[in-house]
Amino acid sequence: MVIIEILGVAHAGMCMRQISLREVNVSEITSVVKRLCIDANIYLDKDVVEKIEESVEKEDSPIGREILGQILANARMAAEEQMPMCQDTGVAVVLVELGQDVHVSGGDLNKAINEGVRQGYRDGYLRKSMVDDPVFDRKNTQDNTPAVIHIEIVPGDAVKITLAPKGAGSENMSEVRMMKPADGIEGIKDFVVDRVRRSGGMPCPPIVVGVGVGGNFEQCAYLSKKALLRPLNLKNPDPRLNALEEELLLRINRLGIGPLGLGGRTTALAVQILTMPCHIASMPVAVNLQCHAQRHKTATI
Amino acid sequence: MTKEVLLRTPLNEEKNAKLEAGFKVLLSGKIYTARDAAHKRLAQLIKEGKSLPFDPRGQVIYYVGPTPEKPGRIVGSAGPTTSGRMDPYTPTLLDAGVKGTIGKGQRSREVIDAIIRNKAVYFAATGGAAVLIAKSIRNSKLVAYDDLGPEAIRELVIENFPCIVAIDSRGRNLYEEGVKKYQIP
Numbered sequence: 001m002v003i004i005e006i007l008g009v010a011h012a013g014m015c016m017r018q019i020s021l022r023e024v025n026v027s028e029i030t031s032v033v034k035r036l037c038i039d040a041n042i043y044l045d046k047d048v049v050e051k052i053e054e055s056v057e058k059e060d061s062p063i064g065r066e067i068l069g070q071i072l073a074n075a076r077m078a079a080e081e082q083m084p085m086c087q088d089t090g091v092a093v094v095l096v097e098l099g100q101d102v103h104v105s106g107g108d109l110n111k112a113i114n115e116g117v118r119q120g121y122r123d124g125y126l127r128k129s130m131v132d133d134p135v136f137d138r139k140n141t142q143d144n145t146p147a148v149i150h151i152e153i154v155p156g157d158a159v160k161i162t163l164a165p166k167g168a169g170s171e172n173m174s175e176v177r178m179m180k181p182a183d184g185i186e187g188i189k190d191f192v193v194d195r196v197r198r199s200g201g202m203p204c205p206p207i208v209v210g211v212g213v214g215g216n217f218e219q220c221a222y223l224s225k226k227a228l229l230r231p232l233n234l235k236n237p238d239p240r241l242n243a244l245e246e247e248l249l250l251r252i253n254r255l256g257i258g259p260l261g262l263g264g265r266t267t268a269l270a271v272q273i274l275t276m277p278c279h280i281a282s283m284p285v286a287v288n289l290q291c292h293a294q295r296h297k298t299a300t301i
Numbered sequence: 302m303t304k305e306v307l308l309r310t311p312l313n314e315e316k317n318a319k320l321e322a323g324f325k326v327l328l329s330g331k332i333y334t335a336r337d338a339a340h341k342r343l344a345q346l347i348k349e350g351k352s353l354p355f356d357p358r359g360q361v362i363y364y365v366g367p368t369p370e371k372p373g374r375i376v377g378s379a380g381p382t383t384s385g386r387m388d389p390y391t392p393t394l395l396d397a398g399v400k401g402t403i404g405k406g407q408r409s410r411e412v413i414d415a416i417i418r419n420k421a422v423y424f425a426a427t428g429g430a431a432v433l434i435a436k437s438i439r440n441s442k443l444v445a446y447d448d449l450g451p452e453a454i455r456e457l458v459i460e461n462f463p464c465i466v467a468i469d470s471r472g473r474n475l476y477e478e479g480v481k482k483y484q485i486p
Contacts, residue, residue: 023324046378061483062303063323063465063475067427070463074430078378087378087431125377125449140450169383169405169428202383202406204428225345256484260405260428262465263479293429 022157025087026112032299033116036163038124040297041084045073046063047232047269049135055163055266064264070290086293089126092117092147118143164296170203170289176221179283188285193251195287201261204291212286215279224288227274245271311359312400314420318465322473327461332361339446340390347397354445358398366451376438380431381405388412395419407476410486417472426466437462
């Protein structure tokens, strides 16, 4: 698609420039979302499998090793039999990076995403876990919609879609705390470790701990969710944050919670932190816990 | 090494007395599924003195809401859900004769007291191992509350369902003992 931008009116006449917009039809978005819902629920990523394999070697508890072995066997069976690895196929969290040179055509982007979720959860035999009214009726919507959708406008002409189905067991153990600057780094560490300690076996350990620091109340929660998307084999590019992540992981794995909370060395596979600037008087911290079914799949249109 | 035992439902005080926290169990026989909404209805029936959709005496309840089964399959993915949400109703069910529950995560003090009082047992299944667990399910039959969808009560026939004794009939609790054992101060 081509649009004409009028840059200005000079004495000699109008000055014009052509801008190319890439057209992406909503039907393509629907079919990509559908596929990602199914794939994310069936296939556990290699980086997660490798981390769990590593943890078996280090686990001292026989019950812990047994459970980690079951988790790995389960991941293989899910892929072989094309079945969702966990029965809680979650809320469909959809993160979209929409290139600013893209024109979404043929319908409503949000509706197209929800249609993809509807089709994916139906055709993938995934569990429908959404209720409509959260306070009074709590009636199942029967198709797992609506999805939780985050759209960011980015440079370029691509549409990048990430599907991260999130189960309730670990989501229910997550927390935002509006800390004070005086609480300092030690305050952040104590909060993160204590959040994991209080969660025990509830979030299905071994977990991945997503931490968001900075921004404001709602931004830090979103950061903690996005922190979980980093592959487990990649270090934090910021050396100071990397050191903080390693220290927190060490402290968390000394808690003794272990696989499924029955005792052991493997409580978390990784701690992943994202930060952003914040107000002089604030230090918002969010902890988003993720069960061992660390599911996310990405596609770019 | 962890002790591994074969166990068949229905359970009774004698069978439960032999189980200790930390034992690995391969459970076989009939069990019943129920989650939050079904528990609410069951507890209400007991309160009103009415009979339940199944005789609870000696039975085991599994906290699960499976994914829909694919055509030709008995059940979808079927791992345990968080047991703590059933805690407000569990003592009532144990007092009515239920002798075992299967789920994941810690239980409340009230539930542990009811387990001791009734010489019952709480098994932990591996949260997230939903395909592996489904393989041990040989039959599934609707018993009640079809309107609850994945939360309906089903009778499952299981064969060597893998679980661990998390709280035994004397109240020994692996969620506390295990964590203490591996904690590094």
